[in-house]
Amino acid sequence: MTDAAETGPSGVDADGAGATERPPLAPDEVAALAERVADNVEEVIVGKRTAVEHVLIAVLARGHLLVEDVPGVGKTTLAKSVSRSIGGSFKRVQFTPDLLPADVTGVNVFNQRTDEFEFQPGPVFANVVLGDEINRAPPKTQSALLEAMEEGQVTTDGETRSLPDPFCVIATQNDVEPGQTYDLPVAEIDRFTKKIRLGYPSTEEEAEIIGRMAGDHPVDAVDPVASIEEVRRARATVAGVDATESVREYVARLAAYTRRNARLGVSPRGSLALLRTAQARAALDGRGYVIPDDVQAEAPTVFAHRVRADSGTDGATVVEDALDRTSVE
Structure with missing residues (x-):
């Protein structure tokens, strides 16, 4: 229908x-x-x-x-x-x-x-x-x-x-x-x-x-x-929002944490999605560059549904732990 x-x-x-x-x-x-x-x-x-x-x-x-x-x-x-x-x-x-x-x-x-x-x-x-x-x-x-x-x-x-x-x-x-x-x-x-x-x-x-x-x-x-x-x-503006190497590496480290601590972690497609949404978040704040706060704000809704956690926990918990334990460099 x-x-x-x-x-x-x-x-x-x-x-x-x-x-x-x-x-x-x-x-x-x-x-x-x-x-x-x-x-x-x-x-x-x-x-x-x-x-x-x-x-x-x-x-x-x-x-x-x-x-x-x-x-x-x-x-x-x-x-x-x-x-x-x-x-x-x-x-x-x-x-x-x-x-x-x-x-x-x-x-x-x-x-x-x-x-x-x-x-x-x-x-x-x-x-x-x-x-x-x-x-x-x-x-x-x-x-x-x-x-x-x-x-x-x-x-x-x-x-x-x-x-x-x-x-x-x-x-x-x-x-x-x-x-x-x-x-x-x-x-x-x-x-x-x-x-x-x-x-x-x-x-x-x-x-x-x-x-x-x-x-x-x-x-x-x-x-x-x-x-x-x-x-x-x-959308063209968002695609051009600057994401430094340190921000990209932070996204990759968050994704790697989910892979080490779940049966199924975040894919590279998920990492790219997080970076793109962080770019969009920056643009919504009127900025032409991504900061770690943008990544942290977007990670729960971008990563959690991609994670298949071990029994007794869920994807949201794994992502929360990743944000708490992954350093921003």
């Missing part, structure tokens, strides 16, 4: 292909853009500023986000309001046991009028794709996202098609009914840059949510406060 909003043509950015590339934003402009988007999203989402920042960091770091939580805490609303705030296309896929890979990526359909096969793009062709309850589908269907998330493209019947730029998957994982779900493959878990939980709102926040939702859904009134071009320029 899919749900689309403001979608552009397959493989084409929402604001059109072939636009003239403009130079990256300055770091303080990236910070201002993120502030505008976060403020705009908070017109809909109550009390989730940190979660909004995680989404923005994932987008700016050219990554993807996994949200593990119970139903009804605003995961879909968060994804949709962010995509609307940046003027991007949004599509939602409800993962179910009978969902097929082609239902996600698209399929070639024979057109009897033209006597040719035509590609019908799947919901993965959007700037922000929400994979709702991704662990309800079997691994074969889950794996349909592997190429898309890693390479920004989809290959069907030997033909490769590029996905929109930017492209970000926000997937939700149901942790309430383990007997009716499938574990995500390690290869797919590793492709999610960050993993977070939204959690229940406070009593005051829930009362505010009820008041806002009593009439029309506020997400329908969200207007863009940034453009897709600005997001691309901001």
Whole structure:
């Protein structure tokens, strides 16, 4: 099942292909853009500023986000309001046991009028794709996202098609009914840059949510406060944020600690994800360089879900120990 909003043509950015590339934003402009988007999203989402920042960091770091939580805490609303705030296309896929890979990526359909096969793009062709309850589908269907998330493209019947730029998957994982779900493959878990939980709102926040939702859904009134071009320029800025050799070595030492102290530690892909999110964190603070505090702020949501710890502990504990015991040089 899919749900689309403001979608552009397959493989084409929402604001059109072939636009003239403009130079990256300055770091303080990236910070201002993120502030505008976060403020705009908070017109809909109550009390989730940190979660909004995680989404923005994932987008700016050219990554993807996994949200593990119970139903009804605003995961879909968060994804949709962010995509609307940046003027991007949004599509939602409800993962179910009978969902097929082609239902996600698209399929070639024979057109009897033209006597040719035509590609019908799947919901993965959007700037922000929400994979709702991704662990309800079997691994074969889950794996349909592997190429898309890693390479920004989809290959069907030997033909490769590029996905929109930017492209970000926000997937939700149901942790309430383990007997009716499938574990995500390690290869797919590793492709999610960050993993977070939204959690229940406070009593005051829930009362505010009820008041806002009593009439029309506020997400329908969200207007863009940034453009897709600005997001691309901001991503270029983040990619150029300076990370010194000492910072890169610190990231590598943190990853090495997890490998020594868990059954499965952080992969080099995870190390790269941490560096990229630290760059994004620096840009959100208006800086053009990474400091260890950026790495430490991002490590729990970037590393923990990649770690398979020994019995009696978990990935979050291993990462916490790594931060405590790994020196900053």
